[in-house]
Amino acid sequence: MNIFVSEMRQYRKSAVAWVITYAVLLPLVMSAMPMFVEESGAIKDMLSKLPEAVLASLEINPDLFTGSVGYFSYVFLYIGLTAAVQALNLGLSVISKENRMKTVDFLLSKPVPRAFIYLQKLSAALAVLFISQVSFYIAAVVSVSIQSPDGFDFKTFALIALTFTFIQLFFLCLGMFLAVLFDRIKSAVSLTMGVAFGVFFIGMVSSIADSEALRYLSPLRYFDNGYIIANGAYETRFLALAWILTLLFAAAGFVVFIKKDVRAAV
Amino acid sequence: MDANVIEINNLTKYYGRKKRHRGIVDVSFNVAQGEIFGFIGPNGAGKSTTMRVLLALIFPTRGEARIFGKDCIKEASEIAKDVGYLPSEVFYYDGMKVIDLLRYSASFFKKDCSARIKELSERLELDLNRKIEDLSYGNKKKVGIVQGLLHSPKLIMLDEPTGGLDPLIQQTFFDILREENKKGATILFSSHILSEVQKMCDRVAIIKDGKIVGVRKISELRNDNYKKYGVTAANPIDADYFKGEGVMNYVTDKNSASFMFKGDINGVIAKLSGLELTDVSIEEPSLEEIFLHYYE
Structure with a gap:
């Protein structure tokens, strides 16, 4: 448990910062909704004049602006990105900081099996993410409720909101796997930004080109909010893919961490 | 009880995906209970590689090593309970104070180390309440020393321990090591500086290009009559x-x-x-x- 506690202590400040971000940002953005709804007729007119490709790239479906859940699903595109950034950065740094700070020899020469070290680090990261998720879910329920005086479709809302957790788990495991594999990561933040925005961009392109193939390369697009709203369900094959990859990265990271030579600090 | 604390048999390590880069080749030597054993050779000869295999930080290509009669890879975490290791590189977690790191280190061992932390840091003149990242190189090194000794290990492994320490502190450090040795600790000490090995050690293994070229008693070497x-x-x-x-x-x-x-x-x-x-x-x-x- 000592590694878990120490990790939690090290991520205390950033966890608080993320909690505040979600708790403040989401209600703030959601509060802009009445503006869009009041003007929804005008906005629809305007949007209908825009080329299809632009709408696709921005993931704008004119119907999104008519209800609070629709508006939430639009906002969530960017919230999902921040969720990915947080999780990926955490996954990368929870492993790579030991190399960067040259503490890896210190930690791995202690009387703890490597498996326990990995599992404690994973648990600590999950705990940090869990706290952010609680903050996100509370903020989401509260702000959508405020914008929906006549109630809202809770199931659709929940399906969309839950993808926050899926995205975070996916990117956490990906980050830990990458950090185990590449033990010379100098800056977790720059790699995070590169990967996250790369994936986001590929997602945009896949929407414009309406390309299934590209969608597979963009984990952020595994959960298509338009589809969820229309069908009240996830796309099974993308949901399965997301979970299989998440478990695969988690397992691979674990195995490599246990078997790998620790490079000497230089 | 086995008289040898460390037994190394034909330990070989090649690095890289294709196992082309030589680390060490067929290294064999034993370190007896209660001995201060020096491990010397030029930079890149394989001193750290050998130590890192002993600590299960890296895995041998072939051969084996036993510490306290246990396999150093399979029973690594069991062995580590009684091993104190001082890495050659200084290290620190961002934002941690000296005392935080030492407490963290102590938390891995199921004993109360607080008195020992206090005693060691006083003798080495180490301020416990400063942030490690703000310390000088030599002071960071002291953190490493205290961290390696705070649980009174039976085997102390030191990889190039004296770099950055001023002569007075170095003397104190050697005194502490000798006291630990008197209490029964076995010490494996790597260095490329002969004079410090000469001062401390009973026996030395000399390593060159990944191979052991000789294991000698210091006293024998002196009486070599050259x-x-x-x-x-x-x-x-x-x-x-x-x-x-x-x-x-x-x-x-x-x-x-x-x-x-x-x-x-x-x-x-x-x-x-x-x-x-x-x-x-x-x-x-x-x-x-x-x-x-x-x-x-």
Whole structure:
């Protein structure tokens, strides 16, 4: 448990910062909704004049602006990105900081099996993410409720909101796997930004080109909010893919961490 | 109980995906209970590689090592309970104070180490309440020392421990190590500086290009009876003049020659008397010079 506690202590400040971000940002953005709804007729007119490709790239479906859940699903595109950034950065740094700070020899020469070290680090990261998720879910329920005086479709809302957790788990495991594999990561933040925005961009392109193939390369697009709203369900094959990859990265990271030579600090 | 704390048999490590980069090849030696054992060789010879295998930080290509009679890879975390390790690199977690790191380190061992932390840091003049990242190189090194010794380990492994320590602190550090040794701790000590090994150790293993070239007692090395000769003559000295059995590190330059010699002194004296000398010196060689031929 000592590694878990120490990790939690090290991520205390950033966890608080993320909690505040979600708790403040989401209600703030959601509060802009009445503006869009009041003007929804005008906005629809305007949007209908825009080329299809632009709408696709921005993931704008004119119907999104008519209800609070629709508006939430639009906002969530960017919230999902921040969720990915947080999780990926955490996954990368929870492993790579030991190399960067040259503490890896210190930690791995202690009387703890490597498996326990990995599992404690994973648990600590999950705990940090869990706290952010609680903050996100509370903020989401509260702000959508405020914008929906006549109630809202809770199931659709929940399906969309839950993808926050899926995205975070996916990117956490990906980050830990990458950090185990590449033990010379100098800056977790720059790699995070590169990967996250790369994936986001590929997602945009896949929407414009309406390309299934590209969608597979963009984990952020595994959960298509338009589809969820229309069908009240996830796309099974993308949901399965997301979970299989998440478990695969988690397992691979674990195995490599246990078997790998620790490079000497230089 | 087994008399050897460390037993290394044909330990071999090649690095890289294709196992091309030599780490160590067929390293074998034992370290007895209660011994202070030196491990010396130039940079890149394989000292750290050997230690890192012993600590299960890296995995051997073949061969095995046992510590306290246990397999150093399979039973690594069991062994680690009684091992204190000081890495050659200084390290710190961002934002941690000295005391935080030491408490974290102590939390891995199921004993109360607080008195020991206090005692060691006082002797090494280490301020517990400063952030580690703000410390000088030498002070960070002290954090490493206290961290390695706070649980009173039975085996202490030190990888190039003295870099950055001023002579007084170095002396204190050596005193602490000797006390630990008196209490029964075995010490494995790697260095490329012979004089510090000479001061501390009972025996040394010499490693060069990944291979052990000799394991010697320090006392034996000193009594090796090599003498160092320096000769200057009035006339040029023949390049082969002093060559023969027992001569090493032979260097000539026109009128002068220097070499080390072990054997019958009379032969050398006879040769000396055949020259018209302007200067001669016969001295005790330093260990460095004795070792030089291992390194070459």
